[in-house]
Amino acid sequence: MFGILTRRSKNGHVATEPLERKVVIDIRGITKMYKMGDVEVHALRGVDLKIYQGEFVSIMGPSGSGKSTLMNILGALDQPTTGEFFLDDTDVSKLSEADLARVRNKKIGFVFQSFNLLKRTTALRQVELPLIYGGAPGRAKKAKAALEAVGLERRVDHLPSELSGGQQQRVAIARALVNEPSMILADEPTGNLDSRSGTEVMQIFQSLNRDQGITIVFVTHDPWIARHTNRVIMLRDGKVIADREVAEPLIAGEAERPSEADEMETMFKDAYYGGGQDEYN
Amino acid sequence: MSLFESLRIAVAGLVTNRLRAVLTTLGIIIGVGAVIGLVSLGRGVELFVAQEFQSLGSNLLFVFSSRPASDTRTTIQPLSTIEADALANPTIAPSIRQVAPQYQVGGQIVAGANSFRLAISGSTPNYTSVRSWFPSLGTFITQEHVTDAARVAVLGTTIVEILYGDSTFDPVGQSVRINDRVFTVIGVMEERAAGFLGDENEAVFIPISTAQTRLDRARTRDGGFEVSVLNIQAVDESRMVAATLEIETYLNDAHGINFQGEQDFTIISQADILDSLGAITGILTAFLGMIAGISLLVGGIGIMNIMLVSVTERTREIGLRKAVGARGVDILMQFLIESVVLSVIGGGLGVLLGVMITLFAGVLVPDLALGVTTDSIILATAVSSFIGIFFGAYPASRAARLRPIDALRFE
DSSP, X not given: OXXXXXXXXXXXXXXXXXXXXXXXXXXXXXXEEEEETTEEEEEEEEEEEEEETTOEEEEEOOTTSSHHHHHHHHTTSSOOSEEEEEXXXXXXXXXXXXXXXXXXXXXXXEXXXXXXXXXXXXXXXXXXXXXXXXXXXXXXXXXXXHHHHTTOTTOTTOOGGGSOHHHHHHHHHHHHHTTOOSEEEEESTTTTXXXXXXXXXXXXXXXXXXXXXXXXXXXXXXXXXXXXXXXXXXXXXXXXXXXXXXXXXXXXXXXXXXXXXXXXXXXXXXXXXXXXXXXXX | OOHXXXXXHHHHHHHHTHHHHHHHHHHHHHHHHHHHHHHHHHHHHHHHHXXXXXXXXXXXXXXXXXXXXXXXXXXXXXXXXXXXXXXXXXXXXXXXXXXEEEEEEEEEEEETTEEEEEEEEEEOTTHHHHHTOOEEEEOOOOHHHHHHTOOEEEEOHHHHHHHHSOTTOOOTTOEEEETTEEEEEEEEEOOOOOBBTBOTTSOEEEEHXXXXXXXXXXXXXXXXXXXXXXXXEESSGGGHHHHHHHHHHHHHHHTTOOSGGGOOEEEEEHHHHHHHHHHHHHHHHHHHHHHHHHHHHHXXXXXXXXXXXXXXXXXXXHHHHHHTTXXXXXXXXXXXXXXXXXXXXXXXXXXXXXXXXXXXXXHHOTTSOOOOOHHHHHHHHHHHHHHHHHHHHHHHHHHHHOOHHHHHHOO
C-alpha cells in the first residue's frame, strides 16, 4: 500500500500513519509515579500517543486526570517513570538536565495561563529570551518578526504593565514562536483572559496552525476551547479514554460562546424568573 | 551562553529590582567603608606613636639604676659621672656617639608668689643634641656653666606658664629661687607635644654640677658624682645592639657584677619602647580591623539573605527561564554574577566611604597623618568580591537546582 506506513509499536498494536505527515510526538507506554510521603500516586498509567506535524490537538480531562503531568512530560519539563518519548525522533525520556534544557529551547514553545512574562522587561527582550539561551545570532530581527506574527509590531518597547492581558499573552506566544519550535505547548492559554481577548488569542493560534502549519498542543479543561482544535484527547485517571478528531472545528470569532446560563438551562426543574419564592404565593 | 550575556542578564535583573539591590549593597558599602576607615585610623595612630618616639632623639639608649633581680645582691651602686665619661670614650665604647648624664633632684622653684615642686634636672650641654630638643628662647646650659656649677636655669614652657601665668612670657634674665637658692633664667625650651613620657614641658634644667654639689651632695665612691640617667646616643641605628653590649660590659665590670640577675642598672632602647608600643598600636589596628571585618561579614550575610529572598521571590522567573531553555548553569551564573556585581559595586562605593571617613577623621584630628593605603583598597575589593561569590553561591545553587515544573507552579 502506498502512502501509508504500517509499523508495529512496542506494545503490540498496529498504528497506521500517512507517510507524508511527520510524527512530532511519539509517546509509548509512558507512566509517571510520584511519591507523596508513603503514598505512591500514579499520575499516568501507560499512555500511548502520536501527534503529527501540523496538528492542533487539545488534551482534556478533569483535575487529577494526569493532564498536567502529561503536559510536563511533553514539554520536557519532567521525565516519565517508564516509557519512551520521541520528540522529532529524539528520545527525550533519557536526556540529562542540560540536554532537556536544550530540547525545551529549540523544540518547544511554551504558553502559560498566567503569561509568565519577566517584569519590567520590554516585549522585545521577552521574546529574545529563548534566543539568548539558544545562542542564536540576529536576535532583535527574529524577535521583531515573531512580534509581528502576533500583531504586536507596534508594542515592541512596551513593558508588561503597559499591555492588556490579551497583548501580554500574545507576547508570550511570540516568545514561544521565536525559536521555530517543533510544537507549541499551551496550558490553558485563555484561562486568564476575558472572552474577547480569549477569542483574539485563539485566532492567533488558529492562524499560526492553519497558515504556517505549526503544531500546537493545548492542555485545557474547557470544552469550548477544545472545540476550536482539530483533535481532542481525553484523559481520566492517568489513561487516554478517548482520542477523536473534531468533526467541525469552530473558527474563533465566528461562533459566540454560549453563556453558562444557557449551557445549564436543561438541568433545572423550572424556569427561573428572578426574585424571591414567596413573590408568587 | 557567553559570560557577557550572563552579565547582561544579571545587570538587567538588578536594575529590575533597584531598591533591593541598593539595600543589599548598603551592607557591603558600610562594611568595606568601615574596614578602610578604621584600618587607616589605626595605621595613623601607629605612625603617630612611631613619630612621637623618633622625636625623642634618634638612636637613643637610656641607662638608669635599678634593683637587681637576684637576691644574691641587695645593694645598688649608683651610676656616676666617671662612668658617663668612660662610656663617652670611643676606645671603651666605640658604638656610642655621645653620653648626656642627668642628675635629678627634688626641688621647689619659686618666682614671685608662684611656686612649683618638681624633679630638677641637672644636665650637660650635649643634652640638647642627644634628645634633639633645643631652647626656643635664650641658650641652654654651656660647658662653662657646668665647670663653674653656675646658678642658671632653663625652663620648660609649662613651668613658664606656672610661674609667670603665660607660656609665651620671656623670662630670660629673670631670677627664680630653687630650693632657696637664686638662679638666673637663661633660656626656655621649645614646646614639645605631650608625648609618652608625659608632659616634657614640665621641666627645669640646671647644670649637672650645680645639681650634684649645690642642691645635693651626690659624691660616689669612685670619686665622681652620682647620675640618675644616662641618655646615650649610639653611632647609628645598626650599632644599637653593639652599644647596649658595650654599656653592659663596662658597667658589669665597674659594678663588680658576675651574673645577669645581679645587674643594678637597666638599659632601655628607644627601639624597645617603640616595639612594645608598636605592638599595642598594632593590636589596636587589628582590633579596629576586626570590628570592621565583622560589619563586612554582616554585609555578606545580608547579601546571602537578600539573594535567598530574591531566589524565592523569583521562583516563577527561574521556572520560566528554565522552560525557555536556561540550563542550571545559566541560572547559577545569573545569580552568582548578580551577587558579585552587587558586592563589587558595594566594595567600590565602600572604598569611597572609607576614604571619606579617613579624610573626615583627618580634619577632626589633624595630629594624625591619615592616608588610605592601596593595599587596604585592594584587600577590601578582593574581600568584597569573595563575599559576593561565597555568600552568593548558596542562593545561586538553590536557584539552579529548582525543578522547572515546581518553579512554574509556584505562587
